[in-house]
């Protein structure tokens with residue numbers, strides 16, 4: 659699903675300052691893997707996530723997403739690829755405040771050119787799949803943080819993307835809501851969806867089948883708990 663080789667991302671915030679946010683990252687993620695990325699603040703996690711999410715292009719190295727080399731794509735093609743292949747979940751939920759859960763979840767389907775009736779049907783199904791079917795007509799302020807994040811997960815999966823990227827998805831949630839959201843991720847991984855999430859919390863990372871640690875732009879450890887899609891403990 660993800661094939662990254664010798665990825666460097668270098669920023670030049672001023673003519674005499676060079677920041678190497680990524681220093682030669684090489685990693686492959688198989689379909690159906692659930693991967694947690696951990697590392698101290700400033701280690702390059704968000705930069706790596708932005709490259710994997712095709713929101714940013716590396717300075718050097720190669721990246722294939724589901725077999726497609728993304729380095730060669732135009733902005734339009736990149737945005738199509740993101741729409742088809744990737745669902746994003748953010749720490750702050752990022753729902754549109756004045757829209758109902760249903761309309762929030764239906765929105766990515768509009769960009770995908772799906773007609774209104776089908777959009778609403780599919781959004782309702784996605785909301786039901788995260789246990790939010792009875793709340794679909796509520797706006798975000800009428801929902802708890804955990805419920806808002808479940809809506810955001812529904813929005814991320816409504817286009818049926820093979821890859822789900824989550825940046826600190828439980829960072830704003832209490833323990834109970836964290837468990838709810840992680841249980842949904844477990845279910846999605848069991849269905850064969852690839853999940854990559856950034857977290858600071860050991861409890862959250864333990865739910866993933868694989869933990870990548872990065873420090874100073876390099877992978878410092880890569881531990882697999884179970885073979886992808888098998889579920890057997892190694």
Ligand code: ADP
Nearest residue numbers: 669671677679698699700701702703704705706
């Ligand atoms: P993390 O997500 O692990 O906290 P980041 O990927 O945000 O780390 O940042 C990695 C490094 O790259 C840090 O040293 C950060 O200051 C630097 N960095 C990130 N974005 C930029 C940018 N747009 N311009 C300059 N430096 C940046």
